Amino acid sequence: MEASLPELARLSSGVPGLDLVLGGGFIEGASYIIQGRPGAGKTILSNQVAFFQAASGRRILYVTLLAETHDQLFQALSNMSFFDRAILGDVIRYVSVFPSLRDEGLGAVVNLIREETKRQGATLLVFDGLLNARDRAETALDVKTFVAEIQSQAAFVGCTVLFLTSTREDDSCPEHTMVDGVLDLSDNIANVRAYRHLQVRKSRGSAALGGLHLFEIGDAGIVIFPRLEAYLGRPTIEDEVDPSHAPTGIQGLDAIIGGGLPAGSVTLLAGHPGSGKTSCGLAFLHHTPADLHALHFGFYETHARLLAKSKALGMDISAQVPDQIDIIWNPLTENLLDKLAYQLLENIRRRKVKRLFIDGIGGFERASISPGRIVEFFAALTNELRSLGVTTLMTWELRELSGGNAASPLPEISAMLDNLIEFQNLRSNQKLQRSVSLLKFRDIPYVDRKFELLFRPGGIAIAELGDTAESRADDEKG
């Protein structure tokens, strides 16, 4: 019989993504160090937690040891949507204990905080300025004793403690051994772009998601995007193979592949620019059955250009947008890889999307600050899409404009796809021909079958190469 761990009472952070990273939130009555360089987001994070808890009816004590005045702090927070000036001084109280530290030392600060925590009836204590307390300590033991006393007296009354501190280059951090958790916030530069990471360096009694997690700071405060492959190491739902097929909307193709794409499969359309990949994706969306929802998740065409293109191709989706087909466009500027994934999955779960067209996966690759994780990322994403029963088409653009020797773009990613279709622009006798090769299909051997892609009024079609009315007419002309 398997023994189960006792369920620990949790304090929700109110910071999107953080509870997931922490394995369910902060542990009530536990103590945490939140560290990072100035500007890393420690103060915003802790205030976001404090105001979320205050809105839940808890009482908060926010103790500072800083040169920055509380009014400067409030001014900086006033642009954040979580900040509520009306509860200052009552539900949430900010006090400075700097005079006690300066005049009487760490022991006096401990006593003052104990009394003030009790007076406030606080269930969350934020202590901003641990570095200043360290500067006042004579030995490492003094710091450990200070932290131990603060957290033990807080734990005695069920109060959770967040110690905020700036990191230093020579950081040996003796107090890390005393607390239950250590969260590290960092802001970094990759080439010329800035990005932020959160890492749980220590998590006593709770299984946190390891590694670096991207986050951003906006008007609503901090939003954390747990690393997808860490969060979705396994899909959230057991994968059940659906034996049905999803018609592609490409005339002639479904008859060859057994009625359409296997439901819940992932298909890569890889090929040259202008070879018909996006058109096939639009055909797929256009032919979404009336009782299903679809999503176009793109990086290239805007909403308006996409509608115009579908109309020009004779597959007008404008009547299906937005009720049946939603369009999400993220320009190829500064995207965050995991944010894209959560945006995609949120739309799929909320709208119960069953058909997805991603145009294209190069947008995810460009957003990746750590290219080494792209395979694991796509493994997690495609596994989750399958488990959600989403039939997915994704494009991958090859660099060459035309030619017959198109290599697989990312061999490791290709291996985790169910189906792979290659699109090529071939030049023959001054004539451009678009070819489609079914390189790989789940459970069906279609290796090296090549077709011609044809644009016709009312949609697109495939036919055997050189065996179409259009080809014969061209040959006769030639």
Next chain:
Amino acid sequence: MALILVADDEVLLSDILAVMLMDDGHEVMTAPHGRAALQMIRERKPALVITDFMMPLMTGLELAQALKADAELADLPVILLTGAQGDIARRHHELFRAVIDKPYKPGELLAFVKTITNG
């Protein structure tokens, strides 16, 4: 010139205010929280108290209530300087001679102090 007590846990602010008042000819003592302020008031009997709202151990509101409850100190004028709790303080207008929202103009505060201390 008068003896003025400034109560504020944020020493940066209390030090600046103390210097400003001393430059204007007043004698100033400072306290880091309401409890210390109350003790100093009982010992030194200042002519005016200028206090912050949020402080450890005893808030500015609690300090004013304690003064009002003490027959010897009930008439001691109190000015509250507040960043965010002006509305709470104004609901207790009987406790404060003035409630001044931060940020304030030093000249206005000094003029107000002059009016009170000249009595």
